[in-house]
Amino acid sequence: MLGKKLVAGQKHGETRALFLGLGMVACSALMYYFIGVTIVPKYNRSIWTKESICKLMKASIKEKVYCLFNEDSGEENIFRYPCLEVQVNLTVIRQVVMLYYTEDTWTRNPKCSYIPSNLEDYTQVQKQVENITNWFRENKRFPCFYDPSREESSVILTRLYPPDGLVLTFLWPTLMMTGGIFIIILVKISQYLSVFTAPENVRGI
Numbered sequence: 001m002l003g004k005k006l007v008a009g010q011k012h013g014e015t016r017a018l019f020l021g022l023g024m025v026a027c028s029a030l031m032y033y034f035i036g037v038t039i040v041p042k043y044n045r046s047i048w049t050k051e052s053i054c055k056l057m058k059a060s061i062k063e064k065v066y067c068l069f070n071e072d073s074g075e076e077n078i079f080r081y082p083c084l085e086v087q088v089n090l091t092v093i094r095q096v097v098m099l100y101y102t103e104d105t106w107t108r109n110p111k112c113s114y115i116p117s118n119l120e121d122y123t124q125v126q127k128q129v130e131n132i133t134n135w136f137r138e139n140k141r142f143p144c145f146y147d148p149s150r151e152e153s154s155v156i157l158t159r160l161y162p163p164d165g166l167v168l169t170f171l172w173p174t175l176m177m178t179g180g181i182f183i184i185i186l187v188k189i190s191q192y193l194s195v196f197t198a199p200e201n202v203r204g205i
């Protein structure tokens with residue numbers, strides 16, 4: 001009796017562990033898919049791979065020109081922010097080019113060098129743009145990234161999508177996938193072993 005219960009309990013535990021393992025594998029597969037669809041393209045579009053020194057030529061707010069946050073959205077969703085324009089001398093090629101704060105700035109609005117992070121509160125927005133402008137005026141020389149193929153002439157200040165970032169992004173789903181497969185293998189081994197040991201246990205009790 002006790003032996004049978006034990007075997008049944010073990011089977012129950014094995015099934016749950018198996019579902020946990022399969023769930024982890026399925027979850028990590030979903031995460032891989034999500035990363036592949038949404039994040040990998042951003043890394044592929046990040047063409048500013050080489051670092052150089054940029055010398056500030058101009059950092060000014062374009063008067064009267066306001067940048068729209070999202071031109072596609074309805075009127076009520078339009079946020080405005082002062083349009084900062086930064087031009088630098090990219091010293092490796094001795095050319096004056098437009099600088100963007102990150103890759104996303106370039107994607108979202110190539111007319112302005114900086115897009116404030118929170119666009120709801122206009123005084124905050126103005127303060128953020130002022131801080132950035134002052135930072136440029138105080139740091140006349142700084143490292144920047146450019147496109148070595150020169151297909152894109154602009155440079156960026158901060159790389160949001162460096163190659164090692166992609167490795168880190170894949171770390172969690174890979175760990176989860178490995179864990180899930182490990183659990184499934186353990187369950188299979190345990191089931192395989194119990195084929196030999198279970199009858200003896202039952203008889204022994």
Ligand SMILES: *[C@@H]1O[C@H](CO)[C@@H](O)[C@H](O)[C@H]1NC(C)=O
Binds near residue numbers: 089090091094
């Ligand atoms: C850019 O910098 C280089 C090196 O410092 C200099 O020779 C060149 O004249 C500068 N170009 C401009 C347009 O200021």
